[in-house]
Amino acid sequence: MHAIKLKRNQAGLFKKTIMLIAVASLTLTAWAGDFQKDFERANQQYDLGKFNEAEAFYNSIIDAGHFSPELFYNLGNTEFRLNKSGAAILNYERALALSPNNPEARANLIFVRAQTGAKIAPEDWRDRIVASLDVNIYCWAAACSAWIIIFALAIILLKSRPNNLAPWLVAICSVAFLSYAIFAVYHFEQNSSLGIVISKSAEARFAPVDNSTLVAALPEGSRVWVLERRGPWIYCMLPDNSRAWISSDAVERVRLHAS
Amino acid sequence: MALIISALMLWFLQQAKAVDPTVAATLSSDSTEVGQPVELNIQINGSQRAQVPDKIDVEGLTVIHTGQQTQVQMQNFTITSSVMHTYTVQPDHAGKFTIPAITIEVDGKKLTTQPLALTVAGNSGGAGSSGGSSSNSGASSPNGQNPEVANKIAFSEIVLPKQTAYVGETIPIEIRVYFDASVRVQMNSVPTVKCEGFTIQNLTQPHQEQIEKNGRRYNFVSFKTAITPVKSGKLTLGPATLPYVAMVPQHRRASRPNGGNMDSFFDDDLFNGMLGGYTQEELTVKSNETDLEIKPLPATGQPGNFSGAVGLFSMATEASPLKLNTGDPITLKLKISGRGNFDMISAPHIVEEIGWRSYPPSSKFTADDDVGISGSKTFEMALIPEEKKAKLPVVEFSYFDPIAEKYVTLNADRLPIAVEGQGTPAPVAQASPASQPVSTPIAAKSVNDINYLLTGPAHWGESFDPIFTEPVFWKSQGVPFLAFLAFIGFQVNRRKGKDAVARRLAEARRQKSELMKILQREDTDPATFYSAATRYLQVEAASRSNRNPASIASAEIITMRPLDATTGNALQSIFATHEELHYAGEAVTRQKTPPAQRESVLDALKKFENARD
Numbered sequence: 102m103h104a105i106k107l108k109r110n111q112a113g114l115f116k117k118t119i120m121l122i123a124v125a126s127l128t129l130t131a132w133a134g135d136f137q138k139d140f141e142r143a144n145q146q147y148d149l150g151k152f153n154e155a156e157a158f159y160n161s162i163i164d165a166g167h168f169s170p171e172l173f174y175n176l177g178n179t180e181f182r183l184n185k186s187g188a189a190i191l192n193y194e195r196a197l198a199l200s201p202n203n204p205e206a207r208a209n210l211i212f213v214r215a216q217t218g219a220k221i222a223p224e225d226w227r228d229r230i231v232a233s234l235d236v237n238i239y240c241w242a243a244a245c246s247a248w249i250i251i252f253a254l255a256i257i258l259l260k261s262r263p264n265n266l267a268p269w270l271v272a273i274c275s276v277a278f279l280s281y282a283i284f285a286v287y288h289f290e291q292n293s294s295l296g297i298v299i300s301k302s303a304e305a306r307f308a309p310v311d312n313s314t315l316v317a318a319l320p321e322g323s324r325v326w327v328l329e330r331r332g333p334w335i336y337c338m339l340p341d342n343s344r345a346w347i348s349s350d351a352v353e354r355v356r357l358h359a360s
Numbered sequence: 361m362a363l364i365i366s367a368l369m370l371w372f373l374q375q376a377k378a379v380d381p382t383v384a385a386t387l388s389s390d391s392t393e394v395g396q397p398v399e400l401n402i403q404i405n406g407s408q409r410a411q412v413p414d415k416i417d418v419e420g421l422t423v424i425h426t427g428q429q430t431q432v433q434m435q436n437f438t439i440t441s442s443v444m445h446t447y448t449v450q451p452d453h454a455g456k457f458t459i460p461a462i463t464i465e466v467d468g469k470k471l472t473t474q475p476l477a478l479t480v481a482g483n484s485g486g487a488g489s490s491g492g493s494s495s496n497s498g499a500s501s502p503n504g505q506n507p508e509v510a511n512k513i514a515f516s517e518i519v520l521p522k523q524t525a526y527v528g529e530t531i532p533i534e535i536r537v538y539f540d541a542s543v544r545v546q547m548n549s550v551p552t553v554k555c556e557g558f559t560i561q562n563l564t565q566p567h568q569e570q571i572e573k574n575g576r577r578y579n580f581v582s583f584k585t586a587i588t589p590v591k592s593g594k595l596t597l598g599p600a601t602l603p604y605v606a607m608v609p610q611h612r613r614a615s616r617p618n619g620g621n622m623d624s625f626f627d628d629d630l631f632n633g634m635l636g637g638y639t640q641e642e643l644t645v646k647s648n649e650t651d652l653e654i655k656p657l658p659a660t661g662q663p664g665n666f667s668g669a670v671g672l673f674s675m676a677t678e679a680s681p682l683k684l685n686t687g688d689p690i691t692l693k694l695k696i697s698g699r700g701n702f703d704m705i706s707a708p709h710i711v712e713e714i715g716w717r718s719y720p721p722s723s724k725f726t727a728d729d730d731v732g733i734s735g736s737k738t739f740e741m742a743l744i745p746e747e748k749k750a751k752l753p754v755v756e757f758s759y760f761d762p763i764a765e766k767y768v769t770l771n772a773d774r775l776p777i778a779v780e781g782q783g784t785p786a787p788v789a790q791a792s793p794a795s796q797p798v799s800t801p802i803a804a805k806s807v808n809d810i811n812y813l814l815t816g817p818a819h820w821g822e823s824f825d826p827i828f829t830e831p832v833f834w835k836s837q838g839v840p841f842l843a844f845l846a847f848i849g850f851q852v853n854r855r856k857g858k859d860a861v862a863r864r865l866a867e868a869r870r871q872k873s874e875l876m877k878i879l880q881r882e883d884t885d886p887a888t889f890y891s892a893a894t895r896y897l898q899v900e901a902a903s904r905s906n907r908n909p910a911s912i913a914s915a916e917i918i919t920m921r922p923l924d925a926t927t928g929n930a931l932q933s934i935f936a937t938h939e940e941l942h943y944a945g946e947a948v949t950r951q952k953t954p955p956a957q958r959e960s961v962l963d964a965l966k967k968f969e970n971a972r973d
Contacts, residue, residue, distance in 0.1 A: 315722070
């Protein structure tokens with residue numbers, strides 16, 4: 102009798118859990134569905150040639166703090182149609198920051214850059230050795246490697262057979278992989294200050310003064326790294342590694358933070 | 361003491377009369393340019409009683425008496441005195457002039473100076489045939505009190521280099537104020553100039569010095585500025601007004617109609633200090649007005665890029681780098697130097713823009729004088745060649761030259777440059793948003809276009825922040841952490857179990873070793889021998905089965921291991937003998953175990969030990 106009662110209770114708990122998961126899934130689907138509808142509406146406006154309306158729809162989703170690579174890619178296309186090449190490049194960069202292997206965004210970025218003559222830093226050894234993967238993959242890989250190392254060391258310390266080389270081999274390989282993953286994450290984080298010139302005439306100057314000596318003129322879409330902000334000026338590292346001040350209106354950061 | 365000194369001076373002056381007077385005229389420079397005055401000095405030796413003209417009339421020059429200096433020298437007990445009269449010669453226009461011989465009456469004799477030649481070169485400030493002018497006026501009390509006193513204390517004048525000019529032409533002016541040196545004066549502000557139809561710049565810091573003018577010493581204060589006419593026609597400049605506070609000696613207020621030459625003698629701080637106190641007067645010195653004829657800029661011949669610059673300018677060009685790739689910027693510096701209205705100078709105009717992209721220039725003005733009429737204005741702009749170029753583009757700057765009375769266009773030097781690399785691609789002819797075809801998806805990708813939209817379900821919930829900044833990442837590390845703890849616990853428990861078995865085996869080995877010693881002794885009695893043998897078998901059986909040796913029965917021991925029949929019988933015999941002897945009594949214990957029997961038992965024990973489960 103008691104066993105039957107226990108079985109019934111267990112079945113009730115299982116049903117409740119299933120219900121909870123189902124409700125959560127539906128809520129999430131509805132939540133995503135709203136943005137997806139707005140997103141599709143924006144795409145329709147784009148197809149109708151109503152680029153200003155499409156831009157407004159895309160931006161409303163971004164302002165609500167919801168991001169996706171497709172959203173930024175499509176907004177980039179819209180900005181390009183509106184003859185805002187700097188903003189288009191910015192949004193392609195954002196799409197690639199969220200999805201580094203997005204081939205459409207990469208192709209469009211190259212195309213628009215060629216049109217504006219945007220300046221970018223040449224690819225260095227770090228870019229070459231770090232595979233173009235999502236930074237989160239490197240984060241998880243680093244965490245897994247760290248745990249494998251910990252387990253391997255525990256096995257080495259607790260096992261009574263010290264001449265077993267397998268744990269040592271696993272630990273050494275994991276240390277190598279962990280180092281690579283941390284380096285990759287660090288390399289991606291270096292780009293956290295990446296900014297794009299969105300103005301058509303960005304002048305980089307030696308000092309944050311309008312009549313200061315000109316260091317360089319940066320076409321729209323050029324990449325800079327924001328180092329410091331002072332009033333209406335930002336101190337940047339330019340693609341040629343020189344440093345200069347640019348009007349803050351002329352540059353926008355790639356990374357956004359959800360509100 | 362002052363009386364003694366004065367008496368000595370009078371004696372010296374009387375002695376000085378003995379020398380025959382002479383006059384000589386000299387110019388501080390025999391050449392100058394329009395707007396740059398020179399000094400004419402007339403030195404009278406041997407007398408101080410000379411009547412010199414206040415103004416010398418020379419066509420094209422304004423020659424005004426501005427002061428005098430008296431000098432008394434004694435050499436070998438011969439006393440000589442001299443007076444130096446100074447005139448300011450202001451050229452009105454360029455040319456060669458002769459200052460004629462000047463007749464001066466000295467002690468009743470008429471002496472004549474030699475004529476002097478002066479060459480005047482032209483410059484931007486001295487155009488036109490109009491003469492420079494100055495207008496002066498006396499001082500007045502703001503409330504109308506003591507105008508006589510005020511007139512005696514100060515007067516003022518506005519000095520202009522010319523009286524005709526063009527609209528937009530910047531004219532330097534000087535406001536001169538002369539205060540009687542014997543009066544303590546305090547100025548609390550700068551002069552204000554009535555200048556309807558002009559823009560006026562800020563006055564410079566005043567220049568002050570003590571001079572002698574018409575036989576009186578004055579504290580001379582000069583303010584400089586520049587005016588720019590903004591409309592044509594006859595415009596009036598002035599008056600310039602300067603309020604001040606004067607500490608007037610009381611005795612000066614009493615009129616001395618017969619003072620004569622003694623006035624100047626007693627007009628000395630020394631006597632003022634001794635003879636009376638001071639009263640404070642708030643007064644105003646005001647200059648006269650002066651008229652200027654302002655001409656409009658000619659409409660004919662005005663260049664399209666003329667921005668209103670009037671004056672005389674030159675342009676210098678600098679550019680760097682001169683060797684570059686297409687798309688790289690050249691910093692072009694254009695320095696416009698000269699004299700004129702720099703406020704109206706805007707950036708030079710790029711005539712040839714094809715293949716070039718430019719950005720709005722910055723500008724910086726550096727003045728060479730106090731009022732900002734002369735100096736240089738530097739424009740710095742970024743030029744980007746979009747294709748191969750061999751020279752800088754044509755850059756022009758136009759201004760109106762008021763001397764030549766015509767427009768002038770300056771061209772920047774077209775410095776040679778080397779532009780390498782392919783030209784940046786020209787912007788693709790994109791359909792403007794307004795003219796984009798309606799309702800046609802831009803799916804068809806061409807070489808000159810971007811890829812179409814991504815229309816599938818978007819991957820929402822992405823973040824620009826890496827996952828390690830999210831709490832979920834660190835919370836999820838709890839799973840491997842718990843697994844690690846479980847692993848450690850398991851390993852520790854396992855190790856503990858192994859240690860117990862090892863301890864038990866070690867104990868069994870120790871017991872067996874002790875029992876074997878008993879079994880191998882020859883003097884061991886049979887009861888002890890068989891008891892040790894039975895115990896040995898129990899310990900051996902327990903070492904493999906993790907049980908208490910005492911709990912294992914003899915019958916069970918035989919069945920625990922696969923034994924041949926002989927060994928089994930031998931073991932049964934050991935157990936049976938052990939029981940017999942156990943209950944047999946003391947008689948048996950006094951005997952020794954026979955060697956054959958001992959060997960047989962040890963052999964059976966060995967076989968049991970070697971038998972595997």
